[in-house]
Amino acid sequence: MEVVILNGSKQIARLAADAAEDLLRRKPDAVLGLATGSTPLPVYDELAARHERDGLDFSRASGFALDEYVGLPPGHPESYREVVRREFTNRVNIRPENVHGPDGAAADIPGACRAYEEAIAAAGGVDLQILGVGTDGHIAFNEPGSSFASRTRIKSLLEQTRRDNARFFSSLADVPHHVLTQGLGTIMDARHVILLATGAQKAQAVRDFVEGPVAAICPASILQFHPHATVLLDEAAASALK
Ligand code: F6R
Secondary structure (H helix, E strand, C coil): CCCEEEEEEHHHHHHHHHHHHHHHHHHCCCEEEEECCCCCCHHHHHHHHHHHHHCCCCCEEEEEEEECCCCCCCCCCCCHHHHHHHHHHCCCCCHHHHCCCCCCCCCHHHHHHHHHHHHHHHHHHHHHHEECCCCCECCHHHHHHHHCCCCCEECCHHHHHHHHHHCCCCCCCHHHEEEEEEEHHHHHCCEEEEECCHHHHHHHHHHHHHHHHCCEEEEEEEHCCCCCCCEEECCCCCCCCC
């Protein structure tokens, strides 16, 4: 695992966007793994700017979201399908039919999870996965205790995560309790993983997954076993590292 400490979220965004741009120039039909939450937003801004300014081309690329809430009505502004569309894919020339997310409104949840795994495999697997990390060490919505072998499935959110995400909703009561999420095994199949963390509120989780033991209690720690994992931190997120 390569850990890079940078001077703020703009520098982090530039480095992550460089990796995506290099990939797209080498492999125009690249498969991008898309995280939601606040941390990757500057990366999406940077990629949208490069598309606008330099013609960075996404016309043959595809994207797979990491996760989705269960129980939000279709088109809800905080559903991750909508967030991915609004924050990133609508701003570049990726084809809407090439942007995928787990179907949190499916009647057959296990079937929808299997179909999502099959869709990722049919696309050839994820080339570059962008990740954030939760204050409890989760990646995607694999909360502490998640199996390292897990695939896309339904999970309950911990109260800590619901509280962390309440800022996106009118009240804590509106934050769904369940999500569909790629598993840790799914994420580990991505060929390159870039995890971004900014702010002091992530410092303990960063220390745990970078320097602590690989243990299910800290899901992001599995990235220590990934053959090509890059961790981009600002100084606050890196402040608890030894
Ligand atoms: C979102 C996701 C989550 C977030 C994490 C950090 O798709 O998978 O793991 O990356 O909760 O969220 P932020 O970036 O809002 O602190």
